[in-house]
Amino acid sequence: MDHTALELLELGAVFFGLGLLGRLAHRIGLSPIPLYLVGGLAFGTGGILPLGDIGDFTSLAGEVGVVLLLLLLGLEYSAAELVTGLRRSWLAGVVDIVLNAAPGVAVALILGWGPVGAMVLGGVTYISSSGIVAKVLSDLGRLGNRETPVVLSVLVFEDLVMALYLPILTALLLGVTLWGGIGAVGISVAVISVVLLVALRYGRWVSAVVDSDDQEVFLLKVLGAALLLAGFAQAMQVSAAVGAFLLGIAISGSTAENAARLLEPLRDLFAAVFFVVFGLSTDPASIPPVLGWALVLVVTSTVTKFATGWWAARRARIGRMGRARAGAALVARGEFSIVIAGLAVGYAAVPDELAALATGYVLIMAMVGPILARYIEPVVRLLPDRPAVPI
Amino acid sequence: MNLRRAAGAAYRCTVNVDVTPLPGIGVRKEIELRGGRRVGVITHRDGRIELILSRADDPDACLAELPLTTEEAGALANLLGAPQLVNQLNDEHRDLPGITTRKLPIRTNSPYDGRPLGDTALRTRTQVSVVAVMRAGQVCPSPTPDFVLVAGDIVIAVGEADKLDHAADVLARG
Numbered sequence: 001m002d003h004t005a006l007e008l009l010e011l012g013a014v015f016f017g018l019g020l021l022g023r024l025a026h027r028i029g030l031s032p033i034p035l036y037l038v039g040g041l042a043f044g045t046g047g048i049l050p051l052g053d054i055g056d057f058t059s060l061a062g063e064v065g066v067v068l069l070l071l072l073l074g075l076e077y078s079a080a081e082l083v084t085g086l087r088r089s090w091l092a093g094v095v096d097i098v099l100n101a102a103p104g105v106a107v108a109l110i111l112g113w114g115p116v117g118a119m120v121l122g123g124v125t126y127i128s129s130s131g132i133v134a135k136v137l138s139d140l141g142r143l144g145n146r147e148t149p150v151v152l153s154v155l156v157f158e159d160l161v162m163a164l165y166l167p168i169l170t171a172l173l174l175g176v177t178l179w180g181g182i183g184a185v186g187i188s189v190a191v192i193s194v195v196l197l198v199a200l201r202y203g204r205w206v207s208a209v210v211d212s213d214d215q216e217v218f219l220l221k222v223l224g225a226a227l228l229l230a231g232f233a234q235a236m237q238v239s240a241a242v243g244a245f246l247l248g249i250a251i252s253g254s255t256a257e258n259a260a261r262l263l264e265p266l267r268d269l270f271a272a273v274f275f276v277v278f279g280l281s282t283d284p285a286s287i288p289p290v291l292g293w294a295l296v297l298v299v300t301s302t303v304t305k306f307a308t309g310w311w312a313a314r315r316a317r318i319g320r321m322g323r324a325r326a327g328a329a330l331v332a333r334g335e336f337s338i339v340i341a342g343l344a345v346g347y348a349a350v351p352d353e354l355a356a357l358a359t360g361y362v363l364i365m366a367m368v369g370p371i372l373a374r375y376i377e378p379v380v381r382l383l384p385d386r387p388a389v390p391i
Numbered sequence: 392m393n394l395r396r397a398a399g400a401a402y403r404c405t406v407n408v409d410v411t412p413l414p415g416i417g418v419r420k421e422i423e424l425r426g427g428r429r430v431g432v433i434t435h436r437d438g439r440i441e442l443i444l445s446r447a448d449d450p451d452a453c454l455a456e457l458p459l460t461t462e463e464a465g466a467l468a469n470l471l472g473a474p475q476l477v478n479q480l481n482d483e484h485r486d487l488p489g490i491t492t493r494k495l496p497i498r499t500n501s502p503y504d505g506r507p508l509g510d511t512a513l514r515t516r517t518q519v520s521v522v523a524v525m526r527a528g529q530v531c532p533s534p535t536p537d538f539v540l541v542a543g544d545i546v547i548a549v550g551e552a553d554k555l556d557h558a559a560d561v562l563a564r565g
Contacts (some may be wrong), residue, residue: 081414134415143433144419144443144453149411156414257436322451 010054014043018272029139031132033334034366036272037359040279041287058277063240065274066339067230068267070162070241071222073130074248075260077156079199082249085156092150092312093157099308101126103300107293108354116172117354120344123165124358125301129334130155132366136373137329147313147322151329154312162336163192163245167238169340173347174237188238195246203252211255215262222251222259223266239343271335278342279359286356294360302368305331321380328376332369337362419443432464440464461527466543468528473545476530480522480549492547493555494525495562499542502565509536511561519550519558 021039025032077085086093104125108118133155142148164185171184198206210225212218226244233243251259287294309327318326341358344350411419413433421431421443429445433456442457442464459467473494480492497504503511513519524531524538525545531538540546548558 076415081412084412085414130415138416141453141456143413143416143441144421144431144445144456146451149413149419152414152416261437319449319451321449325452 007054007057011057014039014054014058014273014276015269018276022272029370031129031135031332031334031366031370032272033129033132033275033338034363036275037279037338037363040276041282041284041359043276043280058273058280061270062274062277062342064227065267065270065272065277066241066342067226067244068263069271069274069335069339070245071226071248072260072263072267073159073162074245075251075256075263076130077159077249078252078256079196079203079249082156082160083196083200085153086160089150089153089157089312092154092308092315093161095311096154096158096308097126097161099304100301103297103304107297107357111293111353113351113354116344117350119169119172120340120350120354121297121357123169123340124337124361125297125333127158127162127333127336127340128155128305128330129332129336129366129369130159132332132334132369133329136332136370140374142325142329145322145325147316147318147326147329150313150316150318151309151326154308154330159245160192163242164188166242166245166340166343169343170237170239170347173344173349175349184238188242191238192246195250199250199252203250206250207252207255210251210259218258219262222263241339241343274342275335275338278338278345278355281345282355282359283352286352287360290353290357291360294357294364297357297361298364298368301333301365302331302372321377324376324380325373328369328373331365331372333362333365334369337365432459442467462543465527469525469543469545472528472530473525473547476523476525476547480547484549489551490549491552491555492522492549493559495546495548495555495559497540497542497544497546497562501540501542501562503540503562504542506540507536508534508538508540511540513548513558513561517550517554517558517561519548519554521546521548523547 017039018036021035022032025035101122104121104123105118108114108121111117113121133151137143137148137151167188168184210218210221212221226247229243229247230240231243234240248256306327309330310323313323313326337358341355341362345355406422409419409421409423409431411421413419417433417435419431419433421429423429427450428447429443429450431443433441433443435441438461440459440461442455442459444454446452446454477492477494484490484492508521508524513521521534522532524534524540525547526541526543546562548555550558
């Protein structure tokens with residue numbers, strides 16, 4: 001069989017297989033992310049069916065997947081929403097960071113993975129999956145609930161933190177000194193401030209550069225601009241993903257909505273490839289040894305995330321049941337935990353066990369999150385009410 | 392009489408509309424009813440509308456989120472808005488005996504569906520004045536003869552009771 005035929009067959013089999021997995025996920029009401037990861041584990045290193053010939057294509061496609069994931073994340077929120085979110089929920093955001101990075105940092109230090117490993121694993125356990133959370137809220141009919149803005153503002157804050165965290169992490173992964181790290185923090189804070197300012201004041205102009213009435217032209221321009229900025233950011237040694245994210249923030253208004261609508265199917269395609277590529281790079285045999293630690297992370301970070309949501313909702317004067325719903329809704333981790341782990345694996349600055357641990361962790365959390373969100377109400381109802389305290 | 396201002400003022404002085412942005416999703420607008428329950432709409436960024444109603448036992452949660460099409464939302468707004476407007480107009484000319492306000496619907500089988508208001512010649516034929524037309528919950532005050540009626544509109548007419556009966560008949564059958 002000639003080479004091209006083989007490549008097409010392999011690629012077709014991968015996409016078709018992912019399609020079947022996605023359908024299965026839809027049937028049982030789960031996020032497809034864990035199934036894509038399992039699909040990736042099944043192929044590749046140590047899997048049942050190694051993929052040889054399309055490795056170059058899939059790894060580049062996976063990179064494009066990360067760029068699109070972050071671009072659409074940036075498109076989702078306008079600069080004004082980010083700034084309001086920052087102002088209104090910074091305290092909840094800080095509590096979120098402290099509580100939820102802690103389990104990852106602690107486990108990484110216990111396993112002797114050093115400060116870089118701690119930074120990576122802390123990020124993995126910190127960031128909720130805004131994709132899964134938003135879908136769960138809308139599937140369960142909770143968009144009209146009073147705790148929902150609280151949940152969304154925590155997600156908005158996390159996304160801003162990502163824009164700071166990724167360049168710092170990249171600097172650490174490259175092995176820079178402490179001063180270099182502080183420099184990276186300074187540069188990323190400055191760049192993000194400038195982008196937010198530009199987006200707030202001159203968002204129309206940025207939008208006008210990429211905007212077009214013709215869908216085809218528009219798609220090519222937005223995608224091209226995102227990849228150019230991602231490449232530029234990568235060359236400047238801040239992560240490629242951050243460039244795309246900042247472009248997403250700078251594009252605003254109806255241009256952002258159109259871009260999101262056009263790019264969503266592309267994002268789904270390339271992000272699926274990204275999850276598979278990440279799964280590919282992980283040897284399934286390396287997961288069972290770290291499964292115990294993964295479970296420790298699952299339990300602790302479920303509790304800490306739940307506590308974060310509960311606390312944030314209580315500050316917003318939401319009742320007991322609403323606090324429980326807010327806590328449970330935030331538990332799901334997914335795409336961005338894998339983006340962080342994937343970045344670390346790409347620089348080969350962390351042990352292989354970390355990738356295995358992150359895979360196992362996200363596999364479980366992406367399933368636990370939606371299930372917990374769905375069944376939290378009956379569980380809370382079973383618990384006895386606290387005795388009424390006379391005031 | 393400025394109908395739009397009158398109706399607007401009536402809404403404003405009694406009910407507070409809470410507007411909450413939902414980042415990444417859209418906007419929620421709701422009012423708190425006297426009983427403490429909330430009713431409102433979620434407008435998604437792609438224009439979809441959902442009607443929400445809070446649960447009685449858990450005011451933070453929603454009993455239902457009903458997706459509405461634009462037409463359905465408009466029809467619902469008419470149902471809710473027209474009686475209020477008619478009551479208000481009736482109040483205003485209570486001291487004129489014999490004069491009442493009535494809402495006359497344009498149904499899908501009406502001969503005037505898609506034709507201008509002037510074609511009905513209501514004033515000449517029935518001595519009834521059309522003071523407003525409600526469409527999708529919006530008041531169009533003092534419509535001109537070239538105002539094109541469509542099915543679902545509610546014509547607000549003022550006149551004597553038997554003249555209004557006649558006008559309803561004209562709008563329904565031509």
